[in-house]
Amino acid sequence: MSAVAILGAGIMASALTVPLTRNGHRVHLVGTHLDTEIIDAIQRTGVHPHLGIALPEGVTAFQLEQAREAFAGAEVAISGVNSFGVTWAGQQLSALLRPGMRVLSITKGMDADGAGDLRILPEVLMEQVGAGLAGQVTWSAIVGPSIAGEVAVEHDTAVVFTGTDQESLDALAHMFRTDAYHVWTSTDFLGHEIGAATKNVYAFAAGFMEGLLDAAGEGTGQYRRYNYGAAVFAQGTREMLRFIELLGGDRETTTGLAGVGDLFVTSMGGRNVRAGRYVGSGVPFSEVRDQHMKGVTLEGVAAIEVIGAAIEKLTEREVIEAEEFPLLRHLYGIIAHDEPLEMPFRDFFGGMR
């Protein structure tokens, strides 16, 4: 049995304590500076206030100030922050990791430089940790369709552990696998991370169909807009495939758990879908951001900002064609320039012909 330290006490990070402790591992859950109340609650009641369930025995909650103590003796470190905290998490890990540890990240998103070149978030973590130490630990990530609460209550969940070191992937997968938590491994790190990041982008668009019904007063009507949603889903899949191809991942990853699987689950609901629904109903995005969903973390919207801006630069540099990514470009126009929703169907699938 191993000791695992998790940095970040959000719902996904905390849900992962369930399969780990089911297998007898000891877990130290360390809150970030934003998680003080969560850790307080767990320490007082045992219940994670956002998950609404008691964390298993075998989990000990620590405030950030006790992070060193929590990480002492751990063989595995999980970076459990969301995409907004990844640089911060890397800085923390630079002081907490020891050579030989296995690092597992659950953060989904991408980062871009000024020229529009995109990179996956584990690279940001590694950069912050620094080349010396980063080279003495292994880096892996969990991707695939995984609603935290379902993991926490042990509903079947199928995910991929991805990274470059197969031995680490095997060891980590072995630590997590239960009758309900099904784990595959893949060394297509790039393809899997791109799938995980871009599905959030297209999940925002999955909210439009309900919003359009709201706008038309058909919120409870007999005929929905699933045909619309399906067209967006297929175009989103095609754009994801092109992204993976463009950045050098394995095209096959698109049709797997971190591709269409994750796109499916993310389209079923959540904050990004909710934001998209407002836009579908006719609300300018700036109003969604500043009023209706003020203060709500929207990783999908953040991903659209990063990737959409990068796409513009890559087009200027003629790395990609102006006709590519029509859906993503429109989403970026909505987010960045408050453009009204007008789905560019005719530009989908390489243009209507």
Added chain:
Amino acid sequence: MSAVAILGAGIMASALTVPLTRNGHRVHLVGTHLDTEIIDAIQRTGVHPHLGIALPEGVTAFQLEQAREAFAGAEVAISGVNSFGVTWAGQQLSALLRPGMRVLSITKGMDADGAGDLRILPEVLMEQVGAGLAGQVTWSAIVGPSIAGEVAVEHDTAVVFTGTDQESLDALAHMFRTDAYHVWTSTDFLGHEIGAATKNVYAFAAGFMEGLLDAAGEGTGQYRRYNYGAAVFAQGTREMLRFIELLGGDRETTTGLAGVGDLFVTSMGGRNVRAGRYVGSGVPFSEVRDQHMKGVTLEGVAAIEVIGAAIEKLTEREVIEAEEFPLLRHLYGIIAHDEPLEMPFRDFFGGMR
């Protein structure tokens, strides 16, 4: 403006009169022997009783006995029956088609011979029509995510017209395209038909997630089973891809409208999902068929029977490996042998490793 004759007055065939008449075409809608009451109702009230909407001006409804009259002067013939009626429809068309007509089929499914060799349904139509006449008309089909009622009320719908004759595809697409009905064309007839047939197969499995919640008394619980559904969706996509590859279609079709797009829309509800939900809740399939859904047309179940039996024969012939299609094989066990649902997650994605 053209004249179009449609054989079959079900909801999908009838919904297609909306884009056609929007473009000024004249449509003759001919009921099958099972549609007598539908045609009666349309003739009396103008309203299609199952769609619940008035069909547009420009549509004339005919009973089957008037089929010859209805087809006289038509340049386009639509085979609008479901997969159970395709042989019958071919026999009818053999007497109704004239050289030079364009035939467009909306039937989704597959046919298999005794050796397990699968073929697409337009081939069944052609066979019934006979080689002489069949060679003097063009054959195309509509595939892609298309809930009939949404087409009828002009909610955005994106489909593919597929066939071997590009000129016919272009002409047909031009006849149907409206601001709401978006049409692409493709000559990957095989790949698109396989996608359209197999999505019904996997839609049955999409019902399991709700059924499992029903069984656990969690029908209204906070935590759903979307992770489960997403894993099934991804595995279904992979099996669809393998089917298309196996039969010689274009792999790319999997990630388009007739692949993941149609799989998405079909997973959102309908009869096959409802049947799957019963199975998910623990009801043996024979009881679903003979009691809960007695008399209900289940095209997905029929497709599982046809394709599942074919897969067994193809495995015996060593055309495919025993490890392939674990999801489809389990669905076939449920349908054909009343096996209880026990999702073979470990066999997904080429086996857990």
